[in-house]
Amino acid sequence: MSLLAELTHRCPLSCPYCSNPLTLDAPAGELSTAEWCDLFDQAAALGVLQLHLSGGEPMARRDLPALVSHAARAGLYTNLITSGVHLTADRARELAAAGLDHLQLSFQHADAAEADRIGGMRGAHGRKLEAAAHARAAGIPLTVNLVVHRQNIGAIAAVAAMAAALGAGRLEVAHVQYYGWGLLNRASLLPDAAELAAATAAVEAARAAHAGRMLIDYVTPDYHADRPKPCMGGWGRRFLNITPSGRALPCHAAETIPGLDFPSVRDQALAAIWRDDPAFHRFRGTEWMPDTCRSCDRRELDWGGCRCQALALAGDAAAMDPVCGRSDRHHVVRAAVADRPGLPPPFRYRQAPGRVAAGG
Amino acid sequence: MTAMASGDVPRFARGVRFRFDEVRGRWVLLSPEHLSLPDEHAVAVLQLVDGERTVADIAEMLARRFEAPAGMILADVLAMLDGLRAQGRVAR
Numbered sequence: 001m002s003l004l005a006e007l008t009h010r011c012p013l014s015c016p017y018c019s020n021p022l023t024l025d026a027p028a029g030e031l032s033t034a035e036w037c038d039l040f041d042q043a044a045a046l047g048v049l050q051l052h053l054s055g056g057e058p059m060a061r062r063d064l065p066a067l068v069s070h071a072a073r074a075g076l077y078t079n080l081i082t083s084g085v086h087l088t089a090d091r092a093r094e095l096a097a098a099g100l101d102h103l104q105l106s107f108q109h110a111d112a113a114e115a116d117r118i119g120g121m122r123g124a125h126g127r128k129l130e131a132a133a134h135a136r137a138a139g140i141p142l143t144v145n146l147v148v149h150r151q152n153i154g155a156i157a158a159v160a161a162m163a164a165a166l167g168a169g170r171l172e173v174a175h176v177q178y179y180g181w182g183l184l185n186r187a188s189l190l191p192d193a194a195e196l197a198a199a200t201a202a203v204e205a206a207r208a209a210h211a212g213r214m215l216i217d218y219v220t221p222d223y224h225a226d227r228p229k230p231c232m233g234g235w236g237r238r239f240l241n242i243t244p245s246g247r248a249l250p251c252h253a254a255e256t257i258p259g260l261d262f263p264s265v266r267d268q269a270l271a272a273i274w275r276d277d278p279a280f281h282r283f284r285g286t287e288w289m290p291d292t293c294r295s296c297d298r299r300e301l302d303w304g305g306c307r308c309q310a311l312a313l314a315g316d317a318a319a320m321d322p323v324c325g326r327s328d329r330h331h332v333v334r335a336a337v338a339d340r341p342g343l344p345p346p347f348r349y350r351q352a353p354g355r356v357a358a359g360g
Numbered sequence: 361m362t363a364m365a366s367g368d369v370p371r372f373a374r375g376v377r378f379r380f381d382e383v384r385g386r387w388v389l390l391s392p393e394h395l396s397l398p399d400e401h402a403v404a405v406l407q408l409v410d411g412e413r414t415v416a417d418i419a420e421m422l423a424r425r426f427e428a429p430a431g432m433i434l435a436d437v438l439a440m441l442d443g444l445r446a447q448g449r450v451a452r
Binding site: 002044045046047049050075077079101102104141143169170172215217 | 381392
Protein backbone atom coordinates (compact mmCIF):
# COMPACT_ATOMS: atom_id res chain seq x y z
CA MET A 1 0.00 0.00 0.00
CA SER A 2 1.33 3.43 -0.91
CA LEU A 3 0.57 7.05 -0.16
CA LEU A 4 1.22 10.00 -2.41
CA ALA A 5 1.66 13.20 -0.41
CA GLU A 6 1.16 16.29 -2.54
CA LEU A 7 3.05 18.54 -0.14
CA THR A 8 2.28 21.70 -2.11
CA HIS A 9 0.86 22.77 -5.45
CA ARG A 10 3.56 25.44 -5.77
CA CYS A 11 5.95 24.71 -8.64
CA PRO A 12 8.36 26.77 -10.73
CA LEU A 13 7.58 24.64 -13.77
CA SER A 14 4.24 24.53 -15.55
CA CYS A 15 4.26 21.29 -17.54
CA PRO A 16 1.20 21.14 -19.81
CA TYR A 17 0.36 17.60 -18.59
CA CYS A 18 0.66 18.41 -14.88
CA SER A 19 -1.23 15.95 -12.68
CA ASN A 20 -2.38 18.68 -10.30
CA PRO A 21 -6.02 19.78 -10.59
CA LEU A 22 -7.00 22.78 -12.72
CA THR A 23 -7.83 24.64 -9.52
CA LEU A 24 -4.74 24.58 -7.32
CA ASP A 25 -4.60 24.66 -3.51
CA ALA A 26 -3.33 27.97 -2.12
CA PRO A 27 -0.09 27.87 -0.07
CA ALA A 28 -1.86 29.29 2.99
CA GLY A 29 -4.06 26.20 3.28
CA GLU A 30 -1.23 23.64 3.19
CA LEU A 31 -0.90 21.12 6.01
CA SER A 32 1.72 22.10 8.57
CA THR A 33 4.88 20.13 9.33
CA ALA A 34 3.23 18.65 12.43
CA GLU A 35 0.12 17.67 10.48
CA TRP A 36 2.13 15.87 7.80
CA CYS A 37 4.27 14.09 10.41
CA ASP A 38 1.18 12.92 12.26
CA LEU A 39 -0.28 11.71 8.97
CA PHE A 40 2.88 9.71 8.16
CA ASP A 41 2.64 7.99 11.56
CA GLN A 42 -0.99 7.14 10.88
CA ALA A 43 -0.12 5.88 7.39
CA ALA A 44 2.61 3.57 8.71
CA ALA A 45 0.23 2.19 11.34
CA LEU A 46 -2.38 1.58 8.64
CA GLY A 47 0.07 -0.54 6.63
CA VAL A 48 1.36 1.99 4.12
CA LEU A 49 4.89 0.98 3.07
CA GLN A 50 5.82 3.44 0.38
CA LEU A 51 5.57 7.20 0.69
CA HIS A 52 5.85 9.33 -2.43
CA LEU A 53 6.61 12.95 -1.59
CA SER A 54 5.32 14.95 -4.48
CA GLY A 55 3.70 18.26 -5.39
CA GLY A 56 3.76 20.64 -7.16
CA GLU A 57 7.40 20.85 -6.37
CA PRO A 58 7.87 19.25 -2.94
CA MET A 59 11.19 21.04 -2.51
CA ALA A 60 9.23 24.30 -2.31
CA ARG A 61 8.52 23.11 1.25
CA ARG A 62 11.34 24.33 3.50
CA ASP A 63 10.52 21.57 6.00
CA LEU A 64 11.13 18.76 3.49
CA PRO A 65 14.17 17.26 5.29
CA ALA A 66 12.19 17.20 8.55
CA LEU A 67 9.30 15.46 6.77
CA VAL A 68 11.64 12.89 5.19
CA SER A 69 13.34 12.24 8.49
CA HIS A 70 10.04 11.72 10.30
CA ALA A 71 8.69 9.42 7.59
CA ALA A 72 11.89 7.37 7.54
CA ARG A 73 11.74 6.94 11.32
CA ALA A 74 8.13 5.78 10.94
CA GLY A 75 9.52 3.00 8.71
CA LEU A 76 8.15 4.32 5.42
CA TYR A 77 10.09 3.87 2.19
CA THR A 78 10.56 7.49 1.10
CA ASN A 79 10.57 8.47 -2.56
CA LEU A 80 10.96 12.13 -3.51
CA ILE A 81 9.30 13.04 -6.82
CA THR A 82 10.89 16.30 -7.91
CA SER A 83 11.72 18.55 -10.85
CA GLY A 84 15.13 18.99 -9.24
CA VAL A 85 15.41 22.70 -9.96
CA HIS A 86 15.85 23.50 -6.24
CA LEU A 87 18.20 20.60 -5.48
CA THR A 88 21.59 22.00 -4.50
CA ALA A 89 24.51 19.89 -3.28
CA ASP A 90 23.75 20.92 0.32
CA ARG A 91 20.08 20.04 0.08
CA ALA A 92 20.90 16.67 -1.49
CA ARG A 93 23.23 15.84 1.41
CA GLU A 94 20.60 17.03 3.88
CA LEU A 95 17.95 14.79 2.33
CA ALA A 96 20.31 11.81 2.24
CA ALA A 97 21.14 12.35 5.91
CA ALA A 98 17.41 12.55 6.68
CA GLY A 99 17.06 9.01 5.32
CA LEU A 100 15.65 9.57 1.84
CA ASP A 101 15.50 6.19 0.09
CA HIS A 102 15.12 7.27 -3.50
CA LEU A 103 14.72 10.27 -5.75
CA GLN A 104 12.69 10.45 -8.94
CA LEU A 105 13.77 13.30 -11.17
CA SER A 106 11.57 14.48 -14.03
CA PHE A 107 12.94 15.43 -17.41
CA GLN A 108 10.99 16.86 -20.34
CA HIS A 109 13.44 16.13 -23.18
CA ALA A 110 17.13 15.47 -23.78
CA ASP A 111 17.46 18.77 -25.66
CA ALA A 112 17.72 21.72 -23.26
CA ALA A 113 15.77 24.26 -25.34
CA GLU A 114 12.93 21.84 -26.02
CA ALA A 115 12.89 20.67 -22.39
CA ASP A 116 12.65 24.25 -21.12
CA ARG A 117 9.89 25.07 -23.59
CA ILE A 118 7.80 22.04 -22.59
CA GLY A 119 8.26 22.60 -18.85
CA GLY A 120 7.67 26.32 -19.18
CA MET A 121 10.80 27.31 -17.27
CA ARG A 122 13.96 28.75 -18.78
CA GLY A 123 17.12 27.10 -17.47
CA ALA A 124 15.26 24.20 -15.86
CA HIS A 125 16.97 21.46 -17.88
CA GLY A 126 20.47 22.58 -16.91
CA ARG A 127 19.47 22.67 -13.26
CA LYS A 128 18.03 19.15 -13.52
CA LEU A 129 21.34 17.85 -14.86
CA GLU A 130 23.08 19.42 -11.86
CA ALA A 131 20.44 18.01 -9.53
CA ALA A 132 21.09 14.49 -10.80
CA ALA A 133 24.80 14.88 -10.11
CA HIS A 134 24.11 16.24 -6.61
CA ALA A 135 21.76 13.34 -5.82
CA ARG A 136 24.29 10.76 -6.98
CA ALA A 137 27.15 12.48 -5.13
CA ALA A 138 25.02 12.30 -1.97
CA GLY A 139 24.46 8.57 -2.60
CA ILE A 140 20.74 8.83 -3.30
CA PRO A 141 19.45 6.22 -5.77
CA LEU A 142 18.01 7.90 -8.83
CA THR A 143 15.16 7.28 -11.26
CA VAL A 144 14.86 9.53 -14.29
CA ASN A 145 11.26 10.09 -15.29
CA LEU A 146 10.19 11.12 -18.77
CA VAL A 147 6.56 11.89 -19.50
CA VAL A 148 6.26 11.28 -23.24
CA HIS A 149 3.89 12.86 -25.73
CA ARG A 150 3.89 13.79 -29.41
CA GLN A 151 6.34 16.67 -28.85
CA ASN A 152 9.16 14.64 -27.27
CA ILE A 153 8.33 11.10 -28.35
CA GLY A 154 11.36 10.94 -30.65
CA ALA A 155 13.72 11.66 -27.76
CA ILE A 156 13.41 8.38 -25.86
CA ALA A 157 16.76 6.94 -26.95
CA ALA A 158 18.51 10.25 -26.18
CA VAL A 159 16.88 10.52 -22.76
CA ALA A 160 17.82 6.92 -21.96
CA ALA A 161 21.44 7.63 -22.84
CA MET A 162 21.32 10.81 -20.74
CA ALA A 163 19.80 8.96 -17.77
CA ALA A 164 22.44 6.25 -17.95
CA ALA A 165 25.20 8.87 -18.10
CA LEU A 166 23.67 10.59 -15.05
CA GLY A 167 23.92 7.33 -13.10
CA ALA A 168 20.22 6.57 -12.89
CA GLY A 169 19.44 3.00 -11.85
CA ARG A 170 16.03 3.25 -13.38
CA LEU A 171 14.26 5.12 -16.15
CA GLU A 172 10.52 5.53 -16.19
CA VAL A 173 8.99 6.35 -19.55
CA ALA A 174 5.35 7.21 -18.98
CA HIS A 175 2.86 8.41 -21.52
CA VAL A 176 0.74 11.40 -20.53
CA GLN A 177 -2.48 10.60 -18.72
CA TYR A 178 -5.36 12.65 -20.03
CA TYR A 179 -7.03 14.25 -17.04
CA GLY A 180 -6.95 17.85 -15.88
CA TRP A 181 -4.10 19.68 -17.61
CA GLY A 182 -3.34 16.69 -19.83
CA LEU A 183 -6.92 16.61 -21.09
CA LEU A 184 -6.89 20.37 -21.65
CA ASN A 185 -3.74 19.96 -23.77
CA ARG A 186 -4.63 16.61 -25.33
CA ALA A 187 -4.45 17.79 -28.93
CA SER A 188 -0.92 19.04 -28.29
CA LEU A 189 0.17 15.83 -26.55
CA LEU A 190 -1.56 12.70 -27.87
CA PRO A 191 0.65 10.56 -30.12
CA ASP A 192 -0.75 8.76 -33.15
CA ALA A 193 -0.38 5.02 -33.70
CA ALA A 194 2.83 5.32 -35.71
CA GLU A 195 4.47 7.55 -33.10
CA LEU A 196 3.40 5.17 -30.34
CA ALA A 197 4.83 2.16 -32.20
CA ALA A 198 8.12 4.01 -32.69
CA ALA A 199 8.22 4.94 -28.99
CA THR A 200 7.59 1.37 -27.89
CA ALA A 201 10.34 0.16 -30.21
CA ALA A 202 12.68 2.84 -28.83
CA VAL A 203 11.96 1.65 -25.27
CA GLU A 204 12.72 -1.95 -26.24
CA ALA A 205 15.97 -0.92 -27.91
CA ALA A 206 16.97 1.17 -24.87
CA ARG A 207 16.22 -1.77 -22.56
CA ALA A 208 18.60 -3.92 -24.56
CA ALA A 209 21.24 -1.19 -24.77
CA HIS A 210 21.23 -0.53 -21.00
CA ALA A 211 20.47 -4.06 -19.73
CA GLY A 212 22.03 -4.85 -16.36
CA ARG A 213 22.80 -1.20 -15.62
CA MET A 214 19.48 0.61 -15.85
CA LEU A 215 15.95 -0.74 -15.58
CA ILE A 216 13.35 0.82 -17.84
CA ASP A 217 9.68 0.86 -16.85
CA TYR A 218 7.20 1.80 -19.54
CA VAL A 219 3.69 3.09 -18.97
CA THR A 220 1.72 2.96 -22.23
CA PRO A 221 -1.08 5.35 -23.24
CA ASP A 222 -4.44 3.75 -23.00
CA TYR A 223 -6.14 5.74 -25.75
CA HIS A 224 -4.51 3.20 -28.06
CA ALA A 225 -5.65 0.13 -26.14
CA ASP A 226 -8.78 -2.01 -26.19
CA ARG A 227 -8.64 -2.94 -22.53
CA PRO A 228 -8.42 -0.38 -19.75
CA LYS A 229 -5.55 -0.10 -17.30
CA PRO A 230 -6.08 -1.16 -13.67
CA CYS A 231 -6.16 2.47 -12.62
CA MET A 232 -4.57 2.91 -9.15
CA GLY A 233 -4.71 -0.89 -8.82
CA GLY A 234 -8.42 -0.41 -8.16
CA TRP A 235 -10.25 2.41 -6.39
CA GLY A 236 -9.44 2.45 -2.68
CA ARG A 237 -7.49 -0.80 -2.83
CA ARG A 238 -3.85 0.10 -2.30
CA PHE A 239 -3.34 3.80 -2.97
CA LEU A 240 -4.09 7.04 -1.16
CA ASN A 241 -3.48 10.59 -2.33
CA ILE A 242 -3.36 13.49 0.11
CA THR A 243 -3.74 16.99 -1.35
CA PRO A 244 -1.71 19.94 0.02
CA SER A 245 -4.65 21.03 2.14
CA GLY A 246 -5.24 17.53 3.48
CA ARG A 247 -8.06 16.04 1.47
CA ALA A 248 -7.76 12.26 1.12
CA LEU A 249 -8.41 10.91 -2.38
CA PRO A 250 -8.31 7.42 -3.93
CA CYS A 251 -6.48 8.96 -6.90
CA HIS A 252 -5.02 12.37 -7.69
CA ALA A 253 -7.73 13.23 -10.22
CA ALA A 254 -10.69 11.99 -8.16
CA GLU A 255 -11.85 15.50 -7.30
CA THR A 256 -13.01 15.95 -10.89
CA ILE A 257 -15.86 13.53 -10.12
CA PRO A 258 -19.00 15.45 -9.14
CA GLY A 259 -21.10 14.29 -6.20
CA LEU A 260 -18.22 12.84 -4.19
CA ASP A 261 -17.29 14.62 -1.00
CA PHE A 262 -13.71 13.80 -0.04
CA PRO A 263 -12.77 13.81 3.64
CA SER A 264 -9.97 15.84 5.18
CA VAL A 265 -7.26 14.34 7.35
CA ARG A 266 -7.74 17.45 9.49
CA ASP A 267 -11.19 16.14 10.50
CA GLN A 268 -10.84 12.36 10.55
CA ALA A 269 -8.28 9.68 11.27
CA LEU A 270 -6.68 8.17 8.17
CA ALA A 271 -7.71 4.63 9.17
CA ALA A 272 -11.36 5.67 9.49
CA ILE A 273 -11.23 7.39 6.10
CA TRP A 274 -9.68 4.35 4.46
CA ARG A 275 -12.06 1.90 6.07
CA ASP A 276 -15.37 3.76 6.24
CA ASP A 277 -15.51 6.85 4.08
CA PRO A 278 -18.33 6.66 1.49
CA ALA A 279 -16.18 8.25 -1.24
CA PHE A 280 -13.57 5.49 -0.78
CA HIS A 281 -16.34 2.89 -0.98
CA ARG A 282 -18.03 4.41 -4.02
CA PHE A 283 -16.02 2.46 -6.66
CA ARG A 284 -14.23 -0.04 -4.43
CA GLY A 285 -14.38 -3.71 -5.43
CA THR A 286 -16.81 -4.92 -8.10
CA GLU A 287 -20.28 -4.22 -6.71
CA TRP A 288 -20.57 -0.75 -8.26
CA MET A 289 -19.73 -1.98 -11.75
CA PRO A 290 -21.99 -1.91 -14.81
CA ASP A 291 -23.20 -5.44 -15.73
CA THR A 292 -20.71 -5.80 -18.59
CA CYS A 293 -17.82 -5.22 -16.19
CA ARG A 294 -19.22 -7.23 -13.32
CA SER A 295 -19.63 -10.29 -15.56
CA CYS A 296 -16.24 -9.80 -17.24
CA ASP A 297 -13.42 -12.20 -16.36
CA ARG A 298 -11.05 -9.21 -16.16
CA ARG A 299 -13.03 -7.46 -13.41
CA GLU A 300 -10.42 -8.18 -10.76
CA LEU A 301 -7.53 -7.50 -13.15
CA ASP A 302 -8.45 -4.00 -14.34
CA TRP A 303 -11.07 -3.19 -11.67
CA GLY A 304 -13.19 -1.52 -14.34
CA GLY A 305 -10.43 0.82 -15.48
CA CYS A 306 -10.42 4.49 -14.68
CA ARG A 307 -13.34 6.41 -13.17
CA CYS A 308 -11.99 9.84 -14.05
CA GLN A 309 -11.59 8.76 -17.65
CA ALA A 310 -15.15 7.40 -17.71
CA LEU A 311 -16.28 10.80 -16.48
CA ALA A 312 -14.13 12.74 -18.94
CA LEU A 313 -15.02 10.69 -22.01
CA ALA A 314 -18.44 9.18 -21.28
CA GLY A 315 -19.78 11.91 -19.00
CA ASP A 316 -20.42 9.46 -16.16
CA ALA A 317 -17.86 8.27 -13.60
CA ALA A 318 -19.88 5.07 -13.04
CA ALA A 319 -19.89 4.14 -16.74
CA MET A 320 -17.55 1.63 -18.36
CA ASP A 321 -14.11 3.05 -19.06
CA PRO A 322 -14.47 4.04 -22.75
CA VAL A 323 -10.98 2.68 -23.44
CA CYS A 324 -12.53 -0.79 -23.14
CA GLY A 325 -13.49 -2.19 -26.53
CA ARG A 326 -16.72 -3.48 -24.98
CA SER A 327 -17.84 0.05 -24.03
CA ASP A 328 -20.53 1.60 -26.24
CA ARG A 329 -18.50 4.83 -25.99
CA HIS A 330 -15.25 3.31 -27.27
CA HIS A 331 -15.65 5.33 -30.50
CA VAL A 332 -14.98 8.51 -28.47
CA VAL A 333 -11.46 7.24 -27.73
CA ARG A 334 -10.90 6.20 -31.33
CA ALA A 335 -12.12 9.64 -32.48
CA ALA A 336 -9.73 11.46 -30.12
CA VAL A 337 -6.83 9.71 -31.84
CA ALA A 338 -8.26 9.99 -35.37
CA ASP A 339 -9.26 13.66 -35.05
CA ARG A 340 -5.96 14.81 -33.60
CA PRO A 341 -4.86 18.01 -35.38
CA GLY A 342 -1.93 17.58 -37.78
CA LEU A 343 0.08 20.23 -35.99
CA PRO A 344 -0.02 20.50 -32.21
CA PRO A 345 -1.72 23.70 -30.98
CA PRO A 346 0.20 25.85 -28.46
CA PHE A 347 0.33 24.52 -24.90
CA ARG A 348 -1.92 25.95 -22.23
CA TYR A 349 0.30 26.33 -19.16
CA ARG A 350 -0.64 26.44 -15.49
CA GLN A 351 0.47 29.42 -13.46
CA ALA A 352 0.82 30.06 -9.75
CA PRO A 353 -1.72 28.34 -7.48
CA GLY A 354 -5.02 30.15 -7.43
CA ARG A 355 -4.98 31.18 -11.08
CA VAL A 356 -5.85 29.16 -14.15
CA ALA A 357 -3.75 30.05 -17.15
CA ALA A 358 -4.69 30.23 -20.77
CA GLY A 359 -2.56 30.85 -23.83
CA GLY A 360 1.16 30.28 -24.10
CA MET B 361 24.10 -10.27 -18.73
CA THR B 362 25.26 -13.52 -17.26
CA ALA B 363 23.26 -15.32 -14.61
CA MET B 364 24.15 -15.24 -10.92
CA ALA B 365 27.03 -17.62 -10.14
CA SER B 366 27.97 -19.29 -6.86
CA GLY B 367 31.04 -17.10 -6.44
CA ASP B 368 29.10 -13.84 -6.84
CA VAL B 369 28.52 -11.60 -3.83
CA PRO B 370 24.88 -10.49 -3.91
CA ARG B 371 23.68 -7.26 -2.35
CA PHE B 372 20.45 -5.31 -2.48
CA ALA B 373 20.37 -2.94 -5.43
CA ARG B 374 20.48 0.79 -4.78
CA GLY B 375 17.15 2.04 -3.52
CA VAL B 376 15.92 -1.43 -2.51
CA ARG B 377 15.04 -2.07 1.12
CA PHE B 378 14.34 -5.41 2.80
CA ARG B 379 12.71 -5.05 6.17
CA PHE B 380 10.23 -6.57 8.61
CA ASP B 381 6.79 -4.95 8.51
CA GLU B 382 5.15 -4.96 11.93
CA VAL B 383 1.68 -4.23 10.52
CA ARG B 384 1.67 -7.31 8.28
CA GLY B 385 3.90 -9.36 10.52
CA ARG B 386 6.13 -10.33 7.62
CA TRP B 387 9.20 -9.33 5.62
CA VAL B 388 8.79 -6.98 2.68
CA LEU B 389 11.06 -6.04 -0.21
CA LEU B 390 10.58 -2.40 -1.19
CA SER B 391 11.67 -0.30 -4.14
CA PRO B 392 10.19 2.93 -5.52
CA GLU B 393 7.35 1.42 -7.53
CA HIS B 394 7.43 -2.18 -6.37
CA LEU B 395 6.52 -4.10 -3.29
CA SER B 396 6.93 -7.82 -2.86
CA LEU B 397 6.24 -10.14 0.03
CA PRO B 398 8.91 -12.85 -0.23
CA ASP B 399 7.90 -16.34 0.94
CA GLU B 400 9.69 -17.94 3.90
CA HIS B 401 12.36 -19.61 1.76
CA ALA B 402 13.18 -16.33 0.05
CA VAL B 403 13.22 -14.52 3.40
CA ALA B 404 15.74 -17.05 4.75
CA VAL B 405 18.00 -16.32 1.77
CA LEU B 406 17.54 -12.55 1.79
CA GLN B 407 18.31 -12.32 5.50
CA LEU B 408 21.79 -13.60 4.67
CA VAL B 409 22.40 -11.12 1.84
CA ASP B 410 24.84 -8.63 3.35
CA GLY B 411 27.10 -7.60 0.47
CA GLU B 412 29.93 -9.77 1.84
CA ARG B 413 28.82 -13.39 1.65
CA THR B 414 28.96 -15.20 -1.68
CA VAL B 415 25.99 -17.16 -2.99
CA ALA B 416 27.94 -20.31 -2.07
CA ASP B 417 28.39 -19.06 1.52
CA ILE B 418 24.66 -18.38 1.81
CA ALA B 419 23.73 -21.77 0.38
CA GLU B 420 26.14 -23.53 2.71
CA MET B 421 24.72 -21.78 5.78
CA LEU B 422 21.17 -22.70 4.75
CA ALA B 423 22.14 -26.29 3.97
CA ARG B 424 23.52 -26.60 7.49
CA ARG B 425 20.54 -24.90 9.10
CA PHE B 426 17.95 -27.01 7.27
CA GLU B 427 20.09 -30.16 7.10
CA ALA B 428 19.47 -30.35 3.38
CA PRO B 429 21.71 -31.41 0.46
CA ALA B 430 24.02 -28.48 -0.32
CA GLY B 431 23.78 -28.93 -4.10
CA MET B 432 20.03 -28.69 -4.09
CA ILE B 433 20.02 -25.65 -1.84
CA LEU B 434 22.62 -23.93 -3.99
CA ALA B 435 20.52 -24.43 -7.11
CA ASP B 436 17.44 -22.98 -5.37
CA VAL B 437 19.33 -20.00 -3.97
CA LEU B 438 20.93 -19.26 -7.34
CA ALA B 439 17.59 -19.41 -9.11
CA MET B 440 15.93 -17.15 -6.59
CA LEU B 441 18.69 -14.54 -6.49
CA ASP B 442 19.01 -14.59 -10.26
CA GLY B 443 15.30 -13.86 -10.56
CA LEU B 444 15.72 -10.83 -8.31
CA ARG B 445 18.82 -9.81 -10.26
CA ALA B 446 16.80 -9.83 -13.49
CA GLN B 447 14.20 -7.60 -11.82
CA GLY B 448 16.89 -5.20 -10.67
CA ARG B 449 16.30 -5.79 -6.94
CA VAL B 450 19.55 -7.60 -6.27
CA ALA B 451 22.94 -6.63 -7.67
CA ARG B 452 26.37 -8.24 -7.30
